[in-house]
Amino acid sequence: xxxxxxxxxxxxxxxxxxxxxxxxxxxxxxxxxxxxxxxxxxxxxxxxxxxxxxxxxxxxxxxxxxxxxxxxxxxxxxxxxxxxxxxxxxxxxxxxxxxxxxxxxxxxxxxxxxxxxxxxxxxxxxxxxxxxxxxxxxxxxxxxxxxxxxxxxxxxxxxxxxxxxxxxxxxxxxxxxxxxxxxxxxxxxxxxxxxxxxxxxxxxxxxxxxxxxxxxxxxxxxxxxxxxxxxxxxxxxxxxxxxxxxxxxxxxxxxxxxxxxxxxxxxxxxxxxxxxxxxxxxxxxxxxxxxxxxxxxxxxxxxxxxxxxxxxxxxxxxxxxxxxxxxxxxxxxxxxxxx
Amino acid sequence: xxxxxxxxxxxxxxxxxxxxxxxxxxxxxxxxxxxxxxxxxxxxxxxxxxxxxxxxxxxxxxxxxxxxxxxxxxxxxxxxxxxxxxxxxxxxxxxxxxxxxxxxxxxxxxxxxxxxxxxxxxxxxxxxxxxxxxxxxxxxxxxxxxxxxxxxxxxxxxxxxxxxxxxxxxxxxxxxxxxxxxxxxxxxxxxxxxxxxxxxxxxxxxxxxxxxxxxxxxxxxxxxxxxxxxxxxxxxxxxxxxxxxxxxxxxxxxxxxxxxxxxxxxxxxxxxxxxxxxxxxxxxxxxxxxxxxxxxxxxxxxxxxxxxxxxxxxxxxxxxxxxxxxxxxxxxxxxxxxx
Numbered sequence: 290x291x292x293x294x295x296x297x298x299x300x301x302x303x304x305x306x307x308x309x310x311x312x313x314x315x316x317x318x319x320x321x322x323x324x325x326x327x328x329x330x331x332x333x334x335x336x337x338x339x340x341x342x343x344x345x346x347x348x349x350x351x352x353x354x355x356x357x358x359x360x361x362x363x364x365x366x367x368x369x370x371x372x373x374x375x376x377x378x379x380x381x382x383x384x385x386x387x388x389x390x391x392x393x394x395x396x397x398x399x400x401x402x403x404x405x406x407x408x409x410x411x412x413x414x415x416x417x418x419x420x421x422x423x424x425x426x427x428x429x430x431x432x433x434x435x436x437x438x439x440x441x442x443x444x445x446x447x448x449x450x451x452x453x454x455x456x457x458x459x460x461x462x463x464x465x466x467x468x469x470x471x472x473x474x475x476x477x478x479x480x481x482x483x484x485x486x487x488x489x490x491x492x493x494x495x496x497x498x499x500x501x502x503x504x505x506x507x508x509x510x511x512x513x514x515x516x517x518x519x520x521x522x523x524x525x526x527x528x529x530x531x532x533x534x535x536x537x538x539x540x541x542x543x544x545x546x547x548x549x550x551x552x553x554x555x556x557x558x559x560x561x562x563x564x565x566x567x568x569x570x571x572x573x574x575x576x577x578x579x580x581x582x583x584x585x586x587x588x589x590x591x592x593x594x595x596x597x598x599x600x601x602x603x604x605x606x607x608x609x610x611x612x613x614x615x616x617x618x619x620x621x622x623x624x625x626x627x628x
Numbered sequence: 629x630x631x632x633x634x635x636x637x638x639x640x641x642x643x644x645x646x647x648x649x650x651x652x653x654x655x656x657x658x659x660x661x662x663x664x665x666x667x668x669x670x671x672x673x674x675x676x677x678x679x680x681x682x683x684x685x686x687x688x689x690x691x692x693x694x695x696x697x698x699x700x701x702x703x704x705x706x707x708x709x710x711x712x713x714x715x716x717x718x719x720x721x722x723x724x725x726x727x728x729x730x731x732x733x734x735x736x737x738x739x740x741x742x743x744x745x746x747x748x749x750x751x752x753x754x755x756x757x758x759x760x761x762x763x764x765x766x767x768x769x770x771x772x773x774x775x776x777x778x779x780x781x782x783x784x785x786x787x788x789x790x791x792x793x794x795x796x797x798x799x800x801x802x803x804x805x806x807x808x809x810x811x812x813x814x815x816x817x818x819x820x821x822x823x824x825x826x827x828x829x830x831x832x833x834x835x836x837x838x839x840x841x842x843x844x845x846x847x848x849x850x851x852x853x854x855x856x857x858x859x860x861x862x863x864x865x866x867x868x869x870x871x872x873x874x875x876x877x878x879x880x881x882x883x884x885x886x887x888x889x890x891x892x893x894x895x896x897x898x899x900x901x902x903x904x905x906x907x908x909x910x911x912x913x914x915x916x917x918x919x920x921x922x923x924x925x926x927x928x929x930x931x932x933x934x935x936x937x938x939x940x941x942x943x944x945x946x947x948x949x950x951x952x953x954x955x956x957x958x959x960x961x962x963x964x965x966x967x
Contacts, residue, residue: 470775502866503871525842529866533845534869
């Protein structure tokens with residue numbers, strides 16, 4: 290199955306917008322053979338494309354406004370013509386297959402909910418982030434869309450994450466874990482204790498019980514469901530700790546001449562590993578549960594990260610993730626009713 | 629100031645109890661010159677001490693029961709003569725300076741609250757964990773004692789953590805951060821938004837605003853206040869990520885002969901770094917806010933970890949952490965009343 294519609298790229302969102310975003314778009318077209326459209330200020334984007342001799346390869350859709358990186362949910366209401374809003378509209382109207390943005394997460398989530406609307410039966414859209422465990426990534430959901438949730442939502446996040454793990458990584462009946470502070474069922478706060486009961490009684494889910502913070506990287510489960518507050522703290526903690534370990538290691542191994550020699554020998558292997566653990570390299574987060582696919586690239590993304598995010602967006606839309614999630618939620622609702 | 633009373637060690641708690649606990653006690657006495665007492669089954673402990681020829685050096689206090697590692701809060705009510713309960717009683721009666729246990733955290737917290745009681749004015753005791761940033765550690769509090777909290781408790785945790793950072797690490801007016809999902813004041817769930825307001829209005833605290841998951845290891849603040857659910861998830865995520873990064877790096881550098889050579893050269897530096905980031909090496913977590921100091925060693929602690937925990941317990945009791953926290957809480961209450 291393939292989708293010939295382009296990926297709509299929010300060219301004005303991100304720490305390195307618009308230049309790195311444009312460079313990423315050009316890379317996606319030239320190196321990955323994807324079809325994309327850049328959304329933003331035509332004058333600025335035309336000039337940036339001209340630097341790549343790509344004015345004829347990448348179309349531009351006008352959006353005169355942009356959400357600043359520090360603008361949150363409210364700003365998206367005030368700016369119906371922002372680049373992220375226009376990108377969502379293109380998907381809504383069927384003119385684009387999916388959205389990619391490196392803008393403020395809160396702004397993307399709010400705009401996505403407002404412009405694309407949640408899928409029928411979905412209580413709340415949620416952010417899924419693949420954590421680069423091997424052989425398959427573990428999908429963490431919700432990584433930050435919903436700071437305040439109800440136990441039922443944690444069950445739905447598990448369904449969204451399950452659909453994502455199946456479609457994006459080909460995992461059959463993904464194992465689901467609930468993120469909390471101990472392996473026993475009664476460990477945690479009221480929210481997770483109730484969610485544990487609901488998850489155990491949920492048809493269509495392979496619930497394996499509680500997982501803890503250190504399980505994010507062990508590959509113990511394929512999907513980790515959590516509220517967006519805890520998930521965001523955990524994800525950023527993980528990224529920070531990995532970055533810290535690498536930095537400290539580099540300092541340790543470049544501290545002596547002999548060690549520097551050793552380091553040089555290993556450089557390429559370590560670079561490989563770093564790349565695997567780099568949140569940009571694996572394409573970014575996906576906002577699931579909307580009537581359209583929205584890929585949220587890291588705010589600090591450069592061209593490579595944007596191009597990877599476009600690839601992810603194209604792949605997800607070509608396997609029809611939105612309709613698959615729709616089916617899944619519909620089935621779940623039916624089983625709940627029968628049950 | 630010094631305290632000649634011994635440290636009461638729960639000899640029956642921990643994955644490697646009693647042998648590694650006993651070995652740790654012997655190490656604390658012989659290598660650190662500390663005074664300790666082992667609490668547990670006399671027969672078992674006598675035999676274990678005999679292995680070290682240390683039956684005359686380390687006294688034993690009888691406790692015929694023990695909390696299993698998977699026993700939680702309720703079990704502590706049912707077992708008034710467990711080793712952790714008896715250790716707490718020794719402190720309560722003034723016969724010991726502090727408690728060290730590597731048993732189940734939930735069991736230690738529940739027993740501590742029941743046997744030692746919270747200090748006057750303390751809403752809830754909380755677990756402080758030093759994260760090994762440089763030059764000073766960052767104190768994460770609460771790392772798991774309270775899964776469900778109120779905003780006022782997050783303010784008190786900040787006070788407890790501040791007292792701890794001052795006394796344990798000599799940090800003057802420690803900087804306090806609130807763990808949430810964005811740097812702006814309005815980022816987070818209801819709990820942290822309200823806590824942010826309260827923290828800003830709190831006398832006697834140097835509140836620097838919000839921090840995020842990646843700030844656990846950057847040393848941006850000296851104290852990070854959070855609820856025990858989020859704190860526990862973050863701490864375990866951090867430990868897991870650091871462990872993962874080291875394991876992967878080792879795999880990466882031992883993958884080729886040339887790389888192995890390089891690795892050998894760096895081994896000692898990396899060992900040093902590993903040690904610094906090893907939760908056991910820095911002595912463990914402290915349960916603050918009780919009428920007595922309780923150091924919670926990692927469940928997987930071996931002799932070294934237990935010995936380090938005894939040192940921490942002795943240091944904290946010799947600087948009078950309990951009375952200092954008492955003063956701090958009393959002052960805070962007074963200022964609140966005036967205010």
